[in-house]
Amino acid sequence: MVQLNQDFINSxxxxxxxxxxMDDFIHYSSQPLRPSIRVNTLKISSNDFIDxxxxKGWTLDxxxxxxxxxxxxLDSEIQLGNTIEHIQGLFxxxxxxxxxxxxxxFDDLDDTTEYTILDMASAPGSKTTQIAALMKNSGLIVANEYSSSRVKVLHANVLRMGVSNTALTHFDARVFxxxxxxxxxxxxxxxxxxxxGTIRKDPQALKNWSHAENASIIDTQKALIESAFLALKTGGSLVYSTCALSRAENQEVCEHLMSCFPDAVEFQSLSQLFPDAEKSCTSEGFLHVWPQIYDSEGFFVAKIRKIADIxxxxxxxxxxxxxPFEPASTKVKVELQRYFKDTFDISLPxxxxxxxxDLEYWLFPAKMADLIGKMRFQRIGIKLADGLKKGFKVRHEAIMALANALTPYELTSLQATEYLMGRDIPLPDGGKPQGExxxxxxxCALxxxxxxxxxLKNSLPRELVRDRIISSETKG
Structure with missing residues (x-):
């Protein structure tokens, strides 16, 4: 049962x-959220995913x-996170x-192939991976997360979704x-x-809500939006969003930025972002999404352009x-390219x-050349391979990000399940050994x-082995 204290309701x-x-707000806040997914177009098109x-019995609206x-x-017994399609990063x-x-x-961005984009508070990675898909893995995303434990989750999701254009950082984002x-x-x-706005997912989220607790959060939000605006190029766009509902955490934070840089801040209207966007649009052009408007979580989104130098x-x-890294020699790059092409039919970008x-070979986004030395990075790009006495040993994350499936060894559902559980796959009629x-x-790569x-001798990294895999098919 949803817990709304009276102080929150009054506020x-x-x-x-x-x-x-308020009646509609309380009603919708008491309803479970509709399950929703985003198709990962780095691996599969939405139309192909629907087909x-x-x-399998999925209805996708x-x-x-x-x-x-x-x-x-879909069938209520299916746990989306334990399906093969989720584990391999299709959604x-x-x-x-x-x-x-x-x-x-991205509403008014054209060619983002040369863009450098900052995601200031990025874990667990839903928006980072969405941005990567919109950029088609080009350009560079600096994905920052303050919490060390959440950095690990962010990194795992980036790799699962086949993202290769990120550099992860672990800072209080006020430094940017x-x-x-x-x-x-x-x-x-x-x-x-x-x-x-998350009460539909967590009925206890507002049980102990108080103005006093929110005051320090608002101070942090104001400091972060100032930092973001300073890090933004003139002419660039900043999106400020929260899953909060109050004006104090939303409109007033944006107004604070305007008061700091009145000649450089321009609010951009989002009233035409999608059909019916005007239902949640404020007079400033922000989206203030209440749960009852679109039957969703509560959310706030503001778009701000930097129109003058500061x-x-x-x-x-x-x-x-x-x-700790140095550019690989031309000879090594040629050898790596030949290994990936001859073994896996993969052409390195x-x-x-x-x-x-230390005999680890990595692929960094080209735009990283502009940032090396300016800040410490936790993890950049993807690890391609480890060097051996003779040749290389490919890394799982490179295959997940770069495989084009032109020379696949296609598995059945049962074989895919066995592989993800760390088991070897018998091949009664396997023929001659083929190597990697x-x-x-x-x-799509598994x-x-x-x-x-x-x-087939299993090469799945131990940390990715799953105890349980379930079918994505509903029971008929």
Whole structure:
């Protein structure tokens, strides 16, 4: 049962638009959320995914503000996160409202192949991976997360979804305005907040709500939006979003930014972002999504353009020293390219930076060349392979990001399940050994195995082995 304390009701009533009612708010807040997913177009098109899942009994209804987002209806016994399709990164379980901020960020962007984008508070990775798909894995996303434990979750999701254009950082995001001043073409600040809009997912979220607790959150939000604006290039766009409902955490934070830089801040209207967007649009052009408007979580989205230069607020920090990577030699790059092409029919991107550290070979996004030395990074790009005495050993994450499925070893549902549970796959009629092969399911990469003739020897990293895999088919 949803828990709304009276202080919250009294407070939120003041912020609720006149055309909405508290009765409807309480009613919708008490309803379970409709399950929703976003198809990962880095691996499969939405049309192909629909064709794939409809015969399995899935009903996919389009989400108006995300071309690859769907509300999904299926057998209640199916756990989406344990299906093969989820594990191999064909889709992300993402609340529908959470798909709004990246959609708003990219609304008027044309060619983003050369863009450098900052996601200031990115874990668990739903919006980072959505941005990567919208960028088609080109350009560069700096994905920051303050919580060390959540950085691990972010990294796991980035790899699962086949994202290769990220550099992960672990900072209090207030540092970006100083360290990467005027650096980013676009920025998403999905700010830490009171979580008022998440009550349909967590009925206890507002049980102990209080003005006092929210005060420090609002101070943080104001500091973060200032930092974001300083890090943004002139002419660039900033999207500020929260899953809060109050004006204090939303409109007033944006107004604070306007008061700090009145000549440089321009609010952009989102009233035409999608059909019926005007139902949640404020007078400033922000989207203030209440649960009853679209039958979703509560959310707030503002789009802000930087229309004039502003001065750096602090002196330029010293360059970071002792960067642990160096460019691979031309000879090594040629050998790596030949290994990937001959073994897996994968052509390594020509515009990436192939870097080496202790016989580990990595592929960095080309735009990283502009940032090396300016800040410490936790993880950049993808690890391609480990060096051996003779040759290389491919890494799972490289296959998940780069495989084009032109030479697949397609598995059955049962074989795919066995592979993801860390088991070897018997091949009674396997023929001659073939060495390393890409295993696919639905013609999308699942991982690598060594074909030994009579069996496929499992090469799935131990940390990715699953105890339980379930069928994605509904029971008829």
């Amino acid at each position: 939120i009533a003041k912020d609720m638009p006149a055309h909405l009612t 794939l899942m409809k015969p 389009p989400i108006p503000w995300c071309s690859d987002g769907f509300w999904v209806s 992300y379980i993402q609340e529908a409202s959470s798909m709004l901020p990246p959609t708003a960020l 305005g100083e360290y990467l001043f005027n650096q980013f073409d676009a920025i998403l600040l999905d700010a830490p907040c009171s979580g008022e 001065e750096r607020q602090k002196p330029m920090p010293k360059q970071q020293k002792n960067f 020509h515009d990436g930076l192939v870097m080496v550290r 092969v890409i295993l696919t399911y639905h013609a 991982g690598v195995a060594k074909h030994l003739g009579k069996k």
